[in-house]
Amino acid sequence: MLNVAKSIQIEHVFKVFGEHPEQALALARQGLDKSTILEKTGHSIGVYDAHFTIEAGEIFVIMGLSGSGKSTLVRMLNRLIEPSSGAIRVEGEDIHSLNERELRALRRKDISMVFQSFALMPHMSVLDNTALGLELAGVDKATRQAAAQDALEQVGLGGWAASYPDELSGGMQQRVGLARALAADPSILLMDEAFSALDPIIRTEMQSELLRLQEIRQRTIVFISHDLDEAMRIGNRIAIMKDGHVVQVGTPEEILRQPANEYVRHFIKGVDASVVFKAGDIVSGAHPVMQEQAGHGARAALRMLQDRDREFAYVVSAGHRFRGIVSTDSLRSALEGHEGPLALQHAFLPDVAPVQSDELVADLLGRAATHAYPLPVVAGDGRFQGAISRTRLLRFLDRDTPPIPPGGFDAAHAAPVSAEKGFA
Numbered sequence: 001m002l003n004v005a006k007s008i009q010i011e012h013v014f015k016v017f018g019e020h021p022e023q024a025l026a027l028a029r030q031g032l033d034k035s036t037i038l039e040k041t042g043h044s045i046g047v048y049d050a051h052f053t054i055e056a057g058e059i060f061v062i063m064g065l066s067g068s069g070k071s072t073l074v075r076m077l078n079r080l081i082e083p084s085s086g087a088i089r090v091e092g093e094d095i096h097s098l099n100e101r102e103l104r105a106l107r108r109k110d111i112s113m114v115f116q117s118f119a120l121m122p123h124m125s126v127l128d129n130t131a132l133g134l135e136l137a138g139v140d141k142a143t144r145q146a147a148a149q150d151a152l153e154q155v156g157l158g159g160w161a162a163s164y165p166d167e168l169s170g171g172m173q174q175r176v177g178l179a180r181a182l183a184a185d186p187s188i189l190l191m192d193e194a195f196s197a198l199d200p201i202i203r204t205e206m207q208s209e210l211l212r213l214q215e216i217r218q219r220t221i222v223f224i225s226h227d228l229d230e231a232m233r234i235g236n237r238i239a240i241m242k243d244g245h246v247v248q249v250g251t252p253e254e255i256l257r258q259p260a261n262e263y264v265r266h267f268i269k270g271v272d273a274s275v276v277f278k279a280g281d282i283v284s285g286a287h288p289v290m291q292e293q294a295g296h297g298a299r300a301a302l303r304m305l306q307d308r309d310r311e312f313a314y315v316v317s318a319g320h321r322f323r324g325i326v327s328t329d330s331l332r333s334a335l336e337g338h339e340g341p342l343a344l345q346h347a348f349l350p351d352v353a354p355v356q357s358d359e360l361v362a363d364l365l366g367r368a369a370t371h372a373y374p375l376p377v378v379a380g381d382g383r384f385q386g387a388i389s390r391t392r393l394l395r396f397l398d399r400d401t402p403p404i405p406p407g408g409f410d411a412a413h414a415a416p417v418s419a420e421k422g423f424a
């Protein structure tokens with residue numbers, strides 16, 4: 001029986017470490033910062049008024065500097081840490097109303113956790129290590145070994161079941177940790193810096209692995225990371241924490257477009273926005289467009305480009321499908337020695353492949369560098385959306401400003417050049 005992904009509601013959750021949280025909370029409400037409160041009361045604010053929902057089936061990344069409360073928040077989700085106040089619901093059910101037995105069942109069936117470093121038992125085979133959680137939960141041997149084998153297959157270690165941990169690389173051992181969590185087929189996976197100890201290449205591999213697993217079977221994954229590029233790559237949504245406060249929750253795009261405050265702005269400064277935004281996000285409609293009409297057009301097109309001091313124009317069908325690009329040069333040479341009307345298609349530049357609007361900006365850089373013309377962009381249905389020039393790409397890649405402001409790229413960089421539709 002497959003577990004379906006479940007949502008987690010976090011409702012005004014506070015965690016103060018220490019015997020008498022009230023005084024510390026009162027000071028926190030007055031706006032005193034975490035270190036002052038620690039000095040005055042000896043109490044540490046772990047999490048302050050976290051309030052948001054993690055949707056069923058999403059990868060939700062929690063980010064923040066060391067000590068900002070990420071682990072504390074995540075450990076409250078399976079009650080490894082009890083909140084000082086507030087409620088946590090899994091698919092609507094308050095987990096604090098569970099008794100011991102129900103809590104064990106929740107941890108066994110619904111929520112698994114993967115840590116940054118966890119000890120594999122050196123004297124136990126990889127299979128038995130993977131089955132350990134199930135064994136502790138009292139699952140019979142045949143069942144748990146079958147589940148463990150299946151989990152090992154999922155992380156690409158199917159052939160290593162009989163091996164021992166010291167025969168595995170660090171990355172492979174971390175996969176065993178993931179397999180151990182998957183063996184219970186949980187609907188929720190909590191991953192606390194699970195990939196942080198891995199070297200960069202293996203880490204990227206593990207991220208892809210996780211995305212692949214997520215395609216096969218959607219779980220709710222709460223993933224803690226220090227690494228913003230990792231967060232942007234795998235997170236459907238991201239929460240950014242500072243001193244126990246959740247300062248922003250949003251999609252990678254939302255956070256990059258509209259950082260909630262200076263802290264977030266600082267945080268995202270180094271991020272590679274080109275792996276988050278897509279061609280459709282930065283496309284410009286300010287390039288000359290001409291509609292194809294049977295039998296004529298090239299001469300008028302050339303005149304129009306010359307009048308506007310433009311080098312390229314984008315040709316679309318009557319249904320606004322992208323057809324090709326003409327340039328002043330291509331038009332001139334097509335018209336050379338030609339009498340009478342000439343259809344635009346005879347002047348198309350060769351080998352022009354339009355960019356799909358959902359392609360990542362990162363994947364355009366090579367093409368932009370090798371093509372003289374601004375790259376034409378089409379939607380999924382083939383309709384022409386506009387083009388992306390090198391200048392536009394460079395402006396996007398400039399890391400000192402948010403890559404795309406809330407109103408869209410054109411709101412901040414208006415460059416009005418009227419498009420010419422129905423031109424023939």
Ligand SMILES: Nc1ncnc2c1ncn2[C@@H]1O[C@H](COP(=O)(O)OP(=O)(O)OP(=O)(O)O)[C@@H](O)[C@H]1O
Binds near residue numbers: 017064067071073
């Ligand atoms: N058991 C504890 N007793 C007292 N204070 C604690 C305890 N656990 C955590 N804290 C405090 O709570 C705050 C948040 O710690 P937490 O471990 O959640 O941070 P984190 O964001 O996971 O950091 P890191 O990135 O270093 O893992 C810190 O100030 C920490 O000192």
Ligand SMILES: [Mg+2]
Binds near residue numbers: 070
């Ligand atoms: Mg931590």
